[in-house]
Structures are given as structure tokens and as C-alpha cells.
Amino acid sequence: MSFDNTPFQPRLGVSRRQVLKGMGAASSLPLIGGFAPAFASNSDGRVVVIGGGFGGATAAKYLKRANPNLAVTLVEPARTFYTCPFSNLYLGGLREMSKIAHGYDELRDRYGVEVVHTLAQDLDPDSHTVSLANGDTLHYDKLVLSPGIDIRWNALEGYDEAAAELVPHAWKAGPQTELLRRQLEGMEDGGTFVLVAPENPFRCPPGPYERASMVAHYLSQHKPSSKVLILDAKDNFSKQGLFTSGWEQLYGDSIEWVGLSGDGRVTRVDAENREVETEFGTVHRADVLNVVPPQKAGWIAERAGVTDDSGWVPVKPETFESQQVADIYVVGDATVAAPMPKSGFCANAQAKVAAAAIVASLRGDSAPDPYWSNTCYSLIGPEYGISVAGVYRIQDGVIAEVEGSGGLSPSDASPEIRQMEAEYAVGWYNAICQDTWGTDA
Amino acid sequence: MNLRLPRAATAALGACLLLGAAQQVLADDAYDLQREVMAGGCANCHGTDGARTGNVPPLAGRDADYLEERLLAFKRDEVADTTIMNRIAKGFSDDELTSLAEHFANVEQE
Ligand SMILES: Cc1cc2nc3c(=O)[nH]c(=O)nc-3n(C[C@H](O)[C@H](O)[C@H](O)COP(=O)(O)OP(=O)(O)OC[C@H]3O[C@@H](n4cnc5c(N)ncnc54)[C@H](O)[C@@H]3O)c2cc1C
Numbered sequence: 001m002s003f004d005n006t007p008f009q010p011r012l013g014v015s016r017r018q019v020l021k022g023m024g025a026a027s028s029l030p031l032i033g034g035f036a037p038a039f040a041s042n043s044d045g046r047v048v049v050i051g052g053g054f055g056g057a058t059a060a061k062y063l064k065r066a067n068p069n070l071a072v073t074l075v076e077p078a079r080t081f082y083t084c085p086f087s088n089l090y091l092g093g094l095r096e097m098s099k100i101a102h103g104y105d106e107l108r109d110r111y112g113v114e115v116v117h118t119l120a121q122d123l124d125p126d127s128h129t130v131s132l133a134n135g136d137t138l139h140y141d142k143l144v145l146s147p148g149i150d151i152r153w154n155a156l157e158g159y160d161e162a163a164a165e166l167v168p169h170a171w172k173a174g175p176q177t178e179l180l181r182r183q184l185e186g187m188e189d190g191g192t193f194v195l196v197a198p199e200n201p202f203r204c205p206p207g208p209y210e211r212a213s214m215v216a217h218y219l220s221q222h223k224p225s226s227k228v229l230i231l232d233a234k235d236n237f238s239k240q241g242l243f244t245s246g247w248e249q250l251y252g253d254s255i256e257w258v259g260l261s262g263d264g265r266v267t268r269v270d271a272e273n274r275e276v277e278t279e280f281g282t283v284h285r286a287d288v289l290n291v292v293p294p295q296k297a298g299w300i301a302e303r304a305g306v307t308d309d310s311g312w313v314p315v316k317p318e319t320f321e322s323q324q325v326a327d328i329y330v331v332g333d334a335t336v337a338a339p340m341p342k343s344g345f346c347a348n349a350q351a352k353v354a355a356a357a358i359v360a361s362l363r364g365d366s367a368p369d370p371y372w373s374n375t376c377y378s379l380i381g382p383e384y385g386i387s388v389a390g391v392y393r394i395q396d397g398v399i400a401e402v403e404g405s406g407g408l409s410p411s412d413a414s415p416e417i418r419q420m421e422a423e424y425a426v427g428w429y430n431a432i433c434q435d436t437w438g439t440d441a
Numbered sequence: 442m443n444l445r446l447p448r449a450a451t452a453a454l455g456a457c458l459l460l461g462a463a464q465q466v467l468a469d470d471a472y473d474l475q476r477e478v479m480a481g482g483c484a485n486c487h488g489t490d491g492a493r494t495g496n497v498p499p500l501a502g503r504d505a506d507y508l509e510e511r512l513l514a515f516k517r518d519e520v521a522d523t524t525i526m527n528r529i530a531k532g533f534s535d536d537e538l539t540s541l542a543e544h545f546a547n548v549e550q551e
């Protein structure tokens with residue numbers, strides 16, 4: 001039976017998901033002979049995706065949705081991915097760790113993505129190959145990199161990998177987040193939680209302030225005489241007015257923020273003694289110390305030759321293809337995509353644009369016009385949510401926020417609106433995780 | 442993207458796929474890349490294809506006129522107690538909002 005003369009394909013708009021579902025068992029047939037899909041000869045192209053976080057998992061799924069004939073291989077060492085989004089809620093005692101955990105079954109079983117749980121070790125753009133820690137080599141026509149961030153160890157004096165075992169950053173979710181939570185639990189009432197916040201750019205601009213809020217929430221429940229001190233290398237931060245007024249309302253004066261001009265910039269960390277020293281020599285002692293350190297693109301990006309002197313990856317805005325290396329598309333936190341923030345929402349949105357550009361390019365078509373949007377919710381308390389939103393297009397060759405769109409939650413919103421935003425934050429989290437990994441938390 | 446297709450046709454299609462003709466049938470161009478990209482951000486709160494049910498209302502399979510009317514009303518700040526949809530809708534032209542409304546109306550809900 002040939003499909004060439006069936007009346008209902010392809011122009012009739014066959015439901016792609018229906019097709020994939022129908023394939024279910026059948027989709028594994030080509031594998032039986034031992035061919036890895038990345039090497040399937042009759043595919044429309046081979047795409048390797050490095051990183052199974054917000055950007056990478058979304059790219060793999062949306063590549064397959066747009067063209068199931070692509071051979072897509074996702075390389076990600078972890079079998080379970082813990083999201084940074086809502087890891088602050090875990091610290092605040094509002095969510096279990098298992099409720100921020102996601103796996104790769106849907107990508108594999110429903111969309112036919114080959115998922116390889118190992119590390120990509122090196123890349124050769126000339127031969128279009130990636131070498132994996134498991135010894136295999138993958139060939140690609142197009143590569144998607146979404147490696148997230150790495151810490152710039154020692155960029156802040158005294159903060160290296162060993163120090164992070166004593167004084168967690170918890171800026172990648174997982175064991176670091178659990179370590180910080182244990183330290184909070186072990187803290188005496190009346191203690192001080194010190195959070196060190198970095199200069200821009202860094203992953204999740206409102207993240208440190210949501211963290212301070214969630215820690216203050218936990219302390220208000222369990223250790224009410226304790227304090228939170230934020231030492232910041234900046235003079236202003238995301239959603240500042242909303243955070244400050246929310247803090248006052250919910251936590252009185254238990255959260256103190258010291259910015260750059262108030263000598264808030266930390267220049268040295270003494271992890272053993274849980275002390276930090278600021279630019280002008282003030283030493284602060286913490287009972288629990290959380291350092292959000294300076295960051296850069298995940299190291300594999302540097303190996304690929306796509307980073308510039310800033311340590312981040314410049315991309316062509318239309319497609320998110322690297323400006324420096326052909327056929328490598330980079331999405332998510334690793335990129336320079338301002339005014340878009342380094343958020344999971346944006347990583348997902350950029351991945352959809354890159355996936356469509358790749359599908360079009362492999363067909364010999366030009367890329368569709370890109371659209372991106374973002375909404376970053378932050379919880380100040382369990383029933384107190386705020387947000388910042390943005391819609392982005394290309395203007396004069398660069399990414400720009402569409403005039404008149406986006407912006408912050410109103411400063412004078414009612415408690416009902418704050419509560420609705422707290423609920424929508426949960427709705428957002430569940431939806432984006434479903435869209436990215438197919439798993440509800 | 443689930444465009445509406447008679448159930449029987451879908452079933453027949455599934456059967457044929459099992460007979461091994463998967464490769465040809467999948468190469469369709471009904472998946473409108475441009476619209477998918479325009480609608481891409483909606484999924485982040487409304488789920489893939491706007492089909493998620495929950496406290497954020499689903500979009501999939503709803504009446505196109507209704508969706509269009511709502512989107513335009515958000516854009517013009519005519520919906521009381523809006524949280525973010527007014528801020529998002531302002532990022533799209535009226536025509537784009539109409540196109541999004543049609544797109545989601547044509548998605549079949551599971
Ligand atoms: C505390 C906190 C709260 C946050 N809250 C929010 C929020 O509410 N909303 C929001 O939108 N964003 C939030 N973010 C930001 C969000 O976590 C990131 O923007 C998002 O994870 C970026 O996605 P990504 O794909 O670039 O990187 P990631 O999601 O970090 O994924 C990168 C993946 O690549 C893998 N990887 C790296 N190198 C290799 C390699 N060599 N080989 C194979 N795999 C590799 C890693 O294992 C990892 O799984 C928050 C961040 C923090 C820290």
C-alpha cells in the first residue's frame with residue numbers, strides 16, 4: 001500500500017500528533033536492525049541537540065513535530081532534570097523536590113527522539129561531528145546547543161568548586177538546592193541568611209529576589225527572629241519596586257537589601273567561615289550563605305567556538321544560528337539575546353524559533369519570521385505573585401521588545417490580583433513543563 | 442497541531458502507518474511553520490497546542506470568533522482584572538491576533 005494515492009495526505013493537514021501516536025509501536029521498527037536514528041539514511045536530515053533543559057528538550061520536540069522524518073538525537077547526561085524554576089518554592093517549603101523533576105519518556109516514546117544519556121565532550125564543526133563521553137561519535141547536519149550556564153569559578157575570589165560544597169550557589173537545581181535547604185533547616189532561630197547577588201547578565205534576573213522571598217517565608221514559619229540580607233553587585237534589579245513593597249507587606253523589615261552604592265558588592269568569599277567581604281572592606285558573617293556567582297555559557301559552547309570574549313554566545317536573531325559557526329544553533333541562557341532575559345520561558349521560545357528555522361533550512365526554505373515572548377512570575381509569598389512580561393520581534397536587525405507590550409504587574413494591584421498571579425505562576429509552571437518534557441509535576 | 446480530520450480517516454491512516462509507509466505520509470506541509478512560530482509562546486502557559494486544561498484556560502478547539510474577540514479586548518484593556526494577557530496581546534497586530542484565533546480554533550482537543 002502506498003500513501004502516494006491515499007486521498008487524505010499530505011495536504012489535508014494530517015494531525016501530526018495523531019500520526020505519531022498511530023506510529024507508537026511502529027516508530028521503533030527502524031531501530032530493530034540496530035540503526036541509531038541519528039544515522040538513519042532515509043531521513044530528511046540529522047539534528048543533534050545538546051542539553052535536555054528548557055531549550056534543548058523543547059527544540060527536540062518541536063523539530064519532530066514540524067518534521068517527524070528528521071533524525072533527532074538529544075544528548076543529556078541526566079535521566080531526571082530538576083528545574084530551577086520553582087526550586088525556590090522547594091526552599092520555601094512549598095513544593096517537594098519530586099515536583100520539580102522531569103524525564104525524557106515523552107520525547108522518546110511519543111515524538112521519536114533518540115535520547116542519549118551522556119555528556120557531549122567535544123565538537124568538530126568542520127566534520128560536523130560531536131564526540132560523546134560514552135565513546136560514540138554523532139554526525140549532524142544541524143546542531144542545537146542549549147547547555148545553560150556554567151559558573152565562573154574564582155571570578156569571585158574564594159568561590160571555587162570546593163567552596164560551593166560548603167556555601168551552595170543552588171543556581172543549577174539538584175543536589176545544590178538540597179544542600180541549601182538542609183543548611184536552612186539546620187540554622188538557629190535568630191540567624192542571618194546572606195544572599196550574594198551578581199552583576200548582569202546572569203540566569204534569571206528576578207531569581208535571587210524570589211529566593212530571598214521564599215527563604216523569608218520559610219523563616220517566618222519556622223525561625224521568625226531570623227533575617228535575610230541581600231548583598232548586591234547592582235544598584236537596581238528586576239521587579240525591584242514590586243519586590244520591595246511585597247517584602248514590606250509580608251515580612252516587615254526581615255529582608256534587607258544592600259545595593260552597589262551602599263557597599264553591597266561582594267569581592268571575596270570565605271566559605272569555611274561563612275564570611276564575605278565587600279568592595280570597601282565590610283565583612284558580613286552569615287549563618288547560611290548563598291552565593292549566586294558570576295556565570296558564562298555552558299563550557300561546551302566554548303569548545304564549539306561559538307562564544308565571544310564575554311563568555312556568552314552571539315547569535316543571528318532571525319534563527320539563533322551562531323554568528324561564528326555555521327549549522328550550530330544556540331538557544332537559552334548561553335546566548336546573548338537581550339532584551340530577552342535568561343529565563344526558561346525564553347529558552348523554550350527561542351528553541352521553537354530555532355527548530356522552525358532548521359526545519360525550513362533543511363527543506364531549502366527560508367526561516368519563518370520569529371516571534372518570542374516571555375513571562376517571568378515570581379512568588380513573594382504563597383499567595384502573592386508578581387510578573388514581568390515581554391513580546392519580542394526583530395527591529396532593524398536586532399531583537400527588540402514590541403513597543404507598548406509587556407511590562408510589570410501593576411504596583412497598586414489588589415490582593416486578589418496578587419493571589420491570581422500566584423495561582424497563574426503554578427499554571428505556567430505546569431504548562432511549560434508539559435510543553436517542554438511532556439511531564440506534569 | 443491537530444487539524445480536524447474525520448475520525449475514520451485518522452484511523453485508516455494509523456492502520457496504513459502500521460503497514461510501514463510512515464516515511465512518505467509524514468512529509469506533509471500542512472504544519473504551518475509560520476503560524477506555529479507565531480503561536481509558540483502561547484504554549485508556555487496554555488500547554489502544547491493550547492490544549493492544556495487547568496487554571497489557565499485552554500485555547501484548543503474554541504470558537505475562532507470568541508478567541509479573536511477576547512484577544513482584541515485584552516489588547517484594548519477592556520477585560521477587567523486581567524493579569525498578563527493585556528500585556529501580551531499588545532505585542533501582536535490585530536491581524537496577527539485574528540490569525541492566532543484561527544490557529545487555535547483549528548486545533549482538535551484531545
Ligand atoms: C532559582 C532560579 C529560579 C528560576 N525561575 C525561573 C522562572 O520562574 N521562570 C523562568 O522562565 N525561568 C526561571 N529560571 C531560569 C531558567 O532556569 C533558565 O533560564 C533555563 O533553565 C535555561 O534553559 P537552558 O536550556 O538554557 O539551560 P538548562 O535548562 O540549564 O539546560 C541545560 C542542560 O544542558 C545540559 N548540558 C550542559 N552541558 C552539556 C554537555 N556538554 N553535554 C550534554 N548536556 C549538557 C545540562 O545537563 C542541562 O540539563 C530560574 C533560574 C533559577 C536559578
